Amino acid sequence: MCPTIVQLIPKPWLCLLQHMKYMDYSQVDIANRQTYNMTSSHAFFVVTDGHGSIDTLDNMDTRLEKGMIMFVPAGRTIVIEGSSELQYYRLELMVAELKEDKASRLSITGEKVQQGLPVLISDPDRLPLIELNYSPWSSCLKSLEQISRGQTAHDWLDQWEIQLRFQEWFRGLLRQNDPEFESPDDRARLQSSIRYIREHYDQPITVDDLAAEIRLTRSSYTRQFKEITGKLPLDYVNAVRLEHSKLLLQMTDDRLHDIAQNVGFNNEYYFGRRFKQYTGVSPGLYRRHHRQEVRVFAPYLEDFVLALGIKPVLQCSHRSWGRQHYLGMEDIPEFDVTRMDAGFNETNVPEFIMLNDGYKRWNLDRFEQVAPTFYMEHEGEDWRSILKSTADVLGKVNRVQDVIGAYEDKAVEAKKQLTRHMRGQTVAFLRISASEITLYGDQYGYVGPVLYHDLGLTPHFRVQQWASQSRRVGIGLEQLSMLEADHLFITFDNMDSAYPGEEQKLLESDEWRRLPAVKSGHVYEVDFMTWMNYGVISHGKKIDDILRYLG
Structure with missing residues (x-):
């Protein structure tokens, strides 16, 4: 067998990721206990949710909670116990050790692989667990998800x-936890600066003044501030x-000029412009929507x-797909989005x-002159943010x-x-259409986040192989x-x-009839408009369908 490029060109201090797994204790059947x-x-345990404890079997018990990173050296046996909400990444590492007598060569083949962490380890059998930090936490999670x-x-x-x-994530972790680079005083001063902003937002504030107050340069203050917030x-x-x-x-009837002054804006016009950039609507419209019902047209929202x-006031429809029957809006007039001459009449403006x-x-932007128009910028997968933005502009x-909580309880x-x-x-x-077969991925799209994340179902490995970075793939x-999945939803x-x-001619093909799910009768047809949607009601209906067939 030919050697890989990694075996041919090893580098000193090169730490390799051997294995990575995401543990979700709501899926574990052994009393929420893992050994x-x-x-x-060596391994890192990065806690992303919930709480628990890690026991080294020598009476050293450490509490685990969201945001913690624990380093466990080779030679240790540990037990992790946690609540059903506990979730964490486990990263197992291999590090090639530099030979003292051959400073430019590493041996990493066969049984001769040396496991070690050169920067942190001298004797892993005697080293305690090490708690590490990573900031900003969102950046840590984004890197690990990728x-x-x-x-x-x-x-x-x-x-x-x-x-x-x-390597990039690991380098950042070591750098942040290396005493040579640590600046605890800077971080504490930045936190005090953030508190100052929250308490004195109504007063004049400049970046130069904020930086000078904690004895940092403007550029250093800006960089570190962004890392934290x-x-x-x-x-x-x-x-x-x-x-x-x-x-x-x-909550008040104050004039916009007074509100602008009270929150720290000197100019009402500037306040109005920033408010619309921030919320998507003007201050006046925001106030009106929070005080009375609004006649809204929101196609596919x-x-x-x-x-x-x-x-x-209207519900959208499509000449081929029809309307979203699952919403039960029989009394609401339809608006065909495929008709370029479609418009409003006097009863539904x-x-x-x-x-x-x-x-x-x-x-649809042709209607901007009819009424104030809000453009939703969130990706469909981020349905919680879409719901929050919708609620914000509609009062x-x-x-x-309550809506999010009801869905999450149902999903759990x-x-x-x-x-x-x-x-x-x-x-x-x-x-499935007359022209294409489309497979939906496990991370993105209308389906994957519900099936595989919220409900913890196992995607067939071809799903991850072909569509792991895509919403869907033909x-x-x-x-x-x-595609030998045990169960197929179509x-x-x-x-x-x-x-x-x-569109159903595929069902007559030999390739279809030979699929294991077809042979075993585990193919389930679901409603197109219900499943091709990002809405919270849609997601709840998907769960109903899945439980009806699999539960």
Whole structure:
């Protein structure tokens, strides 16, 4: 067998990621207790949610909670116990050790692989566990998610890319926890500066003054401030001011000029411009929506509007797909988005229009002159932020947590039930039309986040291999024959059909009939519009369908 490029060109102090796994204790059947015998490799445990404890079996018990990173050296046996909410990444490492007598050569082949962590380790058998920090935490999670998604890569270039991503994360971790680079005083002073902004947002504030107050240069202050908050200083100041202005708009009848002055803006015009940039609507419209029901037109966002208790004046429909029957809006007139001459009549003229990024496809921005128009900027997968933004501009903020909480409770209960029944059986989702077979990925899109994340179902490995970085991918009959998932969910798209039922011709093919899920009767057809949607009501209906077939 030919050696890999990694075996041919090893480098000193090169730490390699051997294995990475995401542990979710709501899926573990052994009393939420996991034992790890780290005989030959070091490991990092990065806690992303919940709480628990880590026991080294020598009466050294350490509490685990969200945001912690624990380093466990080789030679240690540990036990991790936690609540059903405990979730963490486990990263096992291999580090080639530099030979003292051969300063430019490393041996990493066969049984001669030396496990060690040169910077941190001298005698791992006697070294205690080390707690590490990573800031900003969102950057840490983003890096680990990218690394995790690439674990199924087979191409050596893709594998190399994952190692490079790991190296970048690992370097940042070591740098932040190296005493030579630590600046605890700077961090403490920055936190005090942030508190000052929150308490004195109504006063004149400049970046130069903030930096000078804690004895940092402007550039150093700005860089470190963004690392902690994710925002530039002035953007953070304005965000604090604008959040306070929202409360004043909701709770008082103060003039806009007075509100602007009270939250730290000297100019009413500038306040109004920044407010609209921040919220998507003007201050006056924001106040009006929080005090009275609004007549809203929100094509393909009706799910979110209805979830907040507001009925839109129109519901969108499509000449091939029809309307979203699952929303139950039989009494609401339809608006065909495929008709360029479609418009409003005197009974359904909206006072406010909400559009997602699909507006370009249907040329819906032609109605900007009819009513104030809000453009939703969040990606569909981030449905919680879409719901929050919808609630904010429509004056229904008080309902958001109830809606999200109800969905999450439903998903948790469904996940427990499915975990008991499925026991690792694999699942895939196909959208079938007359012209194409579309496989949906496990990370993105209408389906993957619900099936595989919220409900913890196991995607067939071809799903991750072909569509791990995509919302969906087209596949041919040859690829279809390789999709040996235990269960298939399918929906039919009739948009390209030349005659009724043409989209179902695939079911007559030999490739289809030979699929294991077809042979075993584990193919489940679901409603197109219900499943091709990002809304919270849609996601709840998906869970209902899945439980009906698999629960």
